[in-house]
Amino acid sequence: MATLKQVAAHADVSVQTVSNALNAPHRLRADTLERVNRSIELLNYRPNRNARSLRTSAVELIGYCVPNWPNQTHLVMDQFLHALCAAAERSGRHILLFTAPPGVDGMPTYDDLHARRMVDGFVLSQTETHDPRHGWLKDQGIPFVSFGRVWKQSTQPGPWVDVDGATGSAIAVRHLYETGRRRIAFLGWPKSSGLAEDRVAGWRAACKELGLPTSGLAVRCREDSIDEGARATARLLDAGRDVDGIVALSDVLALGALRELTRRGITPGRGIGVVGYDDSPLADVVSPGLTSLRQPMDRIAEELIAILTGPGDGTPAECLLQPELVIRGSSAPG
Amino acid sequence: MATLKQVAAHADVSVQTVSNALNAPHRLRADTLERVNRSIELLNYRPNRNARSLRTSAVELIGYCVPNWPNQTHLVMDQFLHALCAAAERSGRHILLFTAPPGVDGMPTYDDLHARRMVDGFVLSQTETHDPRHGWLKDQGIPFVSFGRVWKQSTQPGPWVDVDGATGSAIAVRHLYETGRRRIAFLGWPKSSGLAEDRVAGWRAACKELGLPTSGLAVRCREDSIDEGARATARLLDAGRDVDGIVALSDVLALGALRELTRRGITPGRGIGVVGYDDSPLADVVSPGLTSLRQPMDRIAEELIAILTGPGDGTPAECLLQPELVIRGSSAPG
DNA sequence: GCGGTTGATTTGAACGTTCAAACCCGTGGG
DNA sequence: CCCACGGGTTTGAACGTTCAAATCAACCGC
Numbered sequence: 001m002a003t004l005k006q007v008a009a010h011a012d013v014s015v016q017t018v019s020n021a022l023n024a025p026h027r028l029r030a031d032t033l034e035r036v037n038r039s040i041e042l043l044n045y046r047p048n049r050n051a052r053s054l055r056t057s058a059v060e061l062i063g064y065c066v067p068n069w070p071n072q073t074h075l076v077m078d079q080f081l082h083a084l085c086a087a088a089e090r091s092g093r094h095i096l097l098f099t100a101p102p103g104v105d106g107m108p109t110y111d112d113l114h115a116r117r118m119v120d121g122f123v124l125s126q127t128e129t130h131d132p133r134h135g136w137l138k139d140q141g142i143p144f145v146s147f148g149r150v151w152k153q154s155t156q157p158g159p160w161v162d163v164d165g166a167t168g169s170a171i172a173v174r175h176l177y178e179t180g181r182r183r184i185a186f187l188g189w190p191k192s193s194g195l196a197e198d199r200v201a202g203w204r205a206a207c208k209e210l211g212l213p214t215s216g217l218a219v220r221c222r223e224d225s226i227d228e229g230a231r232a233t234a235r236l237l238d239a240g241r242d243v244d245g246i247v248a249l250s251d252v253l254a255l256g257a258l259r260e261l262t263r264r265g266i267t268p269g270r271g272i273g274v275v276g277y278d279d280s281p282l283a284d285v286v287s288p289g290l291t292s293l294r295q296p297m298d299r300i301a302e303e304l305i306a307i308l309t310g311p312g313d314g315t316p317a318e319c320l321l322q323p324e325l326v327i328r329g330s331s332a333p334g
Numbered sequence: 335m336a337t338l339k340q341v342a343a344h345a346d347v348s349v350q351t352v353s354n355a356l357n358a359p360h361r362l363r364a365d366t367l368e369r370v371n372r373s374i375e376l377l378n379y380r381p382n383r384n385a386r387s388l389r390t391s392a393v394e395l396i397g398y399c400v401p402n403w404p405n406q407t408h409l410v411m412d413q414f415l416h417a418l419c420a421a422a423e424r425s426g427r428h429i430l431l432f433t434a435p436p437g438v439d440g441m442p443t444y445d446d447l448h449a450r451r452m453v454d455g456f457v458l459s460q461t462e463t464h465d466p467r468h469g470w471l472k473d474q475g476i477p478f479v480s481f482g483r484v485w486k487q488s489t490q491p492g493p494w495v496d497v498d499g500a501t502g503s504a505i506a507v508r509h510l511y512e513t514g515r516r517r518i519a520f521l522g523w524p525k526s527s528g529l530a531e532d533r534v535a536g537w538r539a540a541c542k543e544l545g546l547p548t549s550g551l552a553v554r555c556r557e558d559s560i561d562e563g564a565r566a567t568a569r570l571l572d573a574g575r576d577v578d579g580i581v582a583l584s585d586v587l588a589l590g591a592l593r594e595l596t597r598r599g600i601t602p603g604r605g606i607g608v609v610g611y612d613d614s615p616l617a618d619v620v621s622p623g624l625t626s627l628r629q630p631m632d633r634i635a636e637e638l639i640a641i642l643t644g645p646g647d648g649t650p651a652e653c654l655l656q657p658e659l660v661i662r663g664s665s666a667p668g
Numbered sequence: 669g670c671g672g673t674t675g676a677t678t679t680g681a682a683c684g685t686t687c688a689a690a691c692c693c694g695t696g697g698g
Numbered sequence: 699c700c701c702a703c704g705g706g707t708t709t710g711a712a713c714g715t716t717c718a719a720a721t722c723a724a725c726c727g728c
Contacts, residue, residue, distance in 0.1 A: 003684060013707075014707065016708065029705085048683085050391075050684080054388050054715085061430070064431075077412045082433065085400050086433050095431040097415065097419045097428065099423060281409065285559045337715090338714065348677065350677075350717090353716065363675085363676060382713085387683095388713090388714080389717075
């Protein structure tokens with residue numbers, strides 16, 4: 001547990017010189033730098049982050065509230081966390097996890113973490129439409145960045161990164177079109193979250209553009225479960241709409257579609273093509289594999305960190321990324 | 335951003351008295367305490383954690399390496415993280431996430447975090463048999479606790495918390511027995527991880543105890559996928575072994591079993607009973623719901639934190655917890 | 669009335685770092 | 699020869715807290 005002082009003594013320079021060797025090496029003469037570095041190496045010195053933070057009042061920690069939606073199958077959270085963590089580390093920072101009540105009730109927790117100087121700022125996810133956290137944090141002048149747009153076009157407080165769900169759906173539709181499908185249905189949710197609206201709008205627009213029908217082809221599932229996905233698929237098939245492609249709002253719903261097709265002796269991909277959303281671990285674990293729209297987690301995380309640690313000059317940064325279609329057996333050429 | 339000094343001035347006491355008001359209130363006269371607390375309240379004072387940590391050299395942060403394995407073990411990681419986070423907070427601490435290469439290559443990262451005083455200790459999970467990290471950390475005198483035993487009985491370096499897989503399997507077997515099943519199979523993995531061995535041993539022992547057959551009823555799947563679970567189930571059924579119960583090493587394998595049964599027109603739960611492991615989000619999202627052995631995440635997290643933040647008096651703490659059977663449709667009385 | 673004890677509060681220093689300013693010294697111009 | 703200049707280095711203070719020791723006040727017994 002060597003300190004700056006000990007290194008300085010060992011290298012026969014002042015404390016500040018050692019500090020400079022680490023933070024501003026260009027200020028040292030080459031031979032001094034060399035000597036100091038040798039001492040650092042020899043004594044196995046590591047700067048004490050607390051002392052540094054006390055002086056500079058920057059902790060290089062980013063707060064992230066670990067969501068607690070017991071039912072909501074957030075199957076890609078581990079991917080997200082890993083990406084976020086890696087991106088933070090690339091900028092010399094780390095992620096501090098915490099829990100907080102949802103919505104505005106959680107704000108005191110955020111405030112506290114910031115006031116005690118335990119974090120420099122926050123990454124918000126699990127954002128809800130009109131999420132109250134954004135405005136609150138902005139008012140307090142606490143740095144943050146949101147994963148997910150939650151307000152209508154350009155009225156959202158603060159910077160954000162999001163994935164373009166509309167384009168994602170369009171990509172899925174075009175993929176199914178190119179593999180020969182002409183009657184493409186959409187499995188969505190009832191409650192119109194911004195996310196769902198975005199994605200269904202993309203499906204509709206793409207179908208229109210390609211001259212494909214949409215009426216009667218959008219189904220709203222009651223909940224995000226395999227069962228509901230299967231039931232919705234059954235309804236579609238029974239209605240005699242000649243569906244030959246399905247875009248689902250989630251992998252779980254898509255899995256339901258796959259199950260229903262299999263149950264009816266239809267091999268997914270050999271007739272009806274199915275595309276899910278998020279490329280969750282499930283997509284790769286079923287057979288045939290589920291074609292799915294992957295969120296570019298690494299890019300997302302990179303942008304979140306870049307924005308949060310950026311100049312912070314008041315200009316709200318906004319970044320819309322494109323999902324990537326991961327093609328598997330469920331959408332093999334029909 | 336009030337400081338101790340400002341609060342002290344406002345309450346007309348010394349800095350140390352304010353510090354005591356927070357850390358050792360019993361030392362103050364009641365009226366002084368009252369007055370100081372009012373000032374604290376009024377100025378909205380929050381102690382600066384960095385200054386505190388610098389002085390006490392304890393950061394109240396616990397390091398956790400976010401795993402990067404692209405497989406299904408992670409389906410319950412968000413549950414674990416949330417529980418860990420909550421438990422840490424109950425003890426006034428927080429979780430710091432980081433990434434590191436697996437095995438011994440990651441040790442410099444652990445060492446660094448500790449040497450820079452960014453964490454007080456570590457919680458290890460995703461432990462492998464003979465995980466090199468344990469010995470290394472112990473040698474360095476870095477505090478840690480392991481989720482998962484990785485060495486043979488009582489030779490494991492350092493404290494651990496684990497879930498009793500053997501008893502878990504036994505619970506599953508007894509449950510299937512009580513619901514009328516008499517020929518209970520086990521779906522496992524090939525590579526004998528400690529975890530798998532533990533669970534399969536419990537199945538074998540429980541069957542023996544109940545006078546049930548085991549020979550030819552243990553199947554090893556090539557990988558942890560729905561497909562492999564289904565194939566293994568098919569093999570079992572085709573071998574004409576009259577299987578009427580299945581305990582699977584993971585929910586994913588169990589899902590495969592469910593799929594194969596459904597495919598053959600057998601409704602799971604109405605004939606053959608199926609039990610999975612870990613009570614992942616999947617278990618609740620299929621129909622019929624999958625009976626599964628739930629790891630008591632809250633207890634696990636509680637114990638991990640308690641051990642890590644405990645006296646650390648050299649006596650390696652060990653804590654074996656029991657899984658809990660969550661009964662759903664897949665094991666309805668046959 | 670004096671030393672001893674206890675309880676409440678203050679004082680001075682320390683934790684390990686960085687910042688701002690000062691210092692030293694060789695160089696080159698006037 | 700003096701002065702301004704600038705790169706390289708040192709000095710002193712500060713960040714906000716807690717620790718250890720000192721002080722102060724009141725109370726007790728003899």
